[in-house]
Amino acid sequence: MMLARVADSLYWIGRYVERAEHICRLADVLLNATLDRTESSGQVARMVISAVSDGEHPEDVSPWDAAMAITMESGDSDSVTAALARARENARQVRDQLTTETWERLNLIYLRVTGPRANREFSDAPSQFLHDIIADLHLFKGAADATMSHGEGWGFLQLGVFIERAQLTGRLLQAGFGRSLGRPVTEHAAMTALLRMSCALEPYLRKHTADIQPRLIRQFLMFDEDFPRSLRFATARIEEHLSGVGRNVDLGGAAGPERLAGRLKARLLYAEAETLTGEDSDLLVATVLEECARLHAGIYDTFVAYSLEMRLPA
Numbered sequence: 001m002m003l004a005r006v007a008d009s010l011y012w013i014g015r016y017v018e019r020a021e022h023i024c025r026l027a028d029v030l031l032n033a034t035l036d037r038t039e040s041s042g043q044v045a046r047m048v049i050s051a052v053s054d055g056e057h058p059e060d061v062s063p064w065d066a067a068m069a070i071t072m073e074s075g076d077s078d079s080v081t082a083a084l085a086r087a088r089e090n091a092r093q094v095r096d097q098l099t100t101e102t103w104e105r106l107n108l109i110y111l112r113v114t115g116p117r118a119n120r121e122f123s124d125a126p127s128q129f130l131h132d133i134i135a136d137l138h139l140f141k142g143a144a145d146a147t148m149s150h151g152e153g154w155g156f157l158q159l160g161v162f163i164e165r166a167q168l169t170g171r172l173l174q175a176g177f178g179r180s181l182g183r184p185v186t187e188h189a190a191m192t193a194l195l196r197m198s199c200a201l202e203p204y205l206r207k208h209t210a211d212i213q214p215r216l217i218r219q220f221l222m223f224d225e226d227f228p229r230s231l232r233f234a235t236a237r238i239e240e241h242l243s244g245v246g247r248n249v250d251l252g253g254a255a256g257p258e259r260l261a262g263r264l265k266a267r268l269l270y271a272e273a274e275t276l277t278g279e280d281s282d283l284l285v286a287t288v289l290e291e292c293a294r295l296h297a298g299i300y301d302t303f304v305a306y307s308l309e310m311r312l313p314a
Contacts, residue, residue, distance in 0.1 A: 014160025257298035
């Protein structure tokens, strides 16, 4: 069985890498929206700020400053730089669990965003800078998939990726359509931006052509079983990887993380997507976020912060 500290580091590498990629995409869409001074650009800016920080940033901050902060501000725990620094530190602590290809790729990304020329490169060509980071993160994930043994360590890495992905998608849906965060997104350009933030524009258009509607966007990001960033897809992978890493561990019975993951998967698998109202969808997204938080706590209690007596032979 894997050491708790190793499982913890691999899990957080997955979470931080997924977070960095998502925030890069949000920053890029935000910067593109600043080129157009319309109502839709204002909706995009409000949506990004809500998605990354629950609206804690001041409302008078400019889109450029917001994009700069969520990308380069090392003191901001929500920034790309902070996420990559933490991912790299966790990787350093479990270097023996990673292949050379994955370690080198993550180290190169870290050096790119923390180097002495990083702020200048971002200021000169922000979209190119963000696209390069996203491409490098895709290379990291591809290298991990192609070169790491798909055992326990791989399972914890993927568990972190998909729990983070489910929470990020849920928060983006709340920011775009949630009634509690203000006026839902209605402008065509803003809805297109939301799809770009979730890397869903082309997959959505292949399914629904050019019919961009809030109801269809919500259904796609919540229930599409083939799109890898939908809530249904992510929760199915969470249950799958948790079953794999917990094969030789007592997962706590009815209150354990495996039961929580199974219930979460079932909520989205058996929900009647076509009959859900906007209020029902908001409630389901909030429930998914709450259960992901409970699942994270359950994983910690089971694999990381468990009492010694639980693992000692009787």
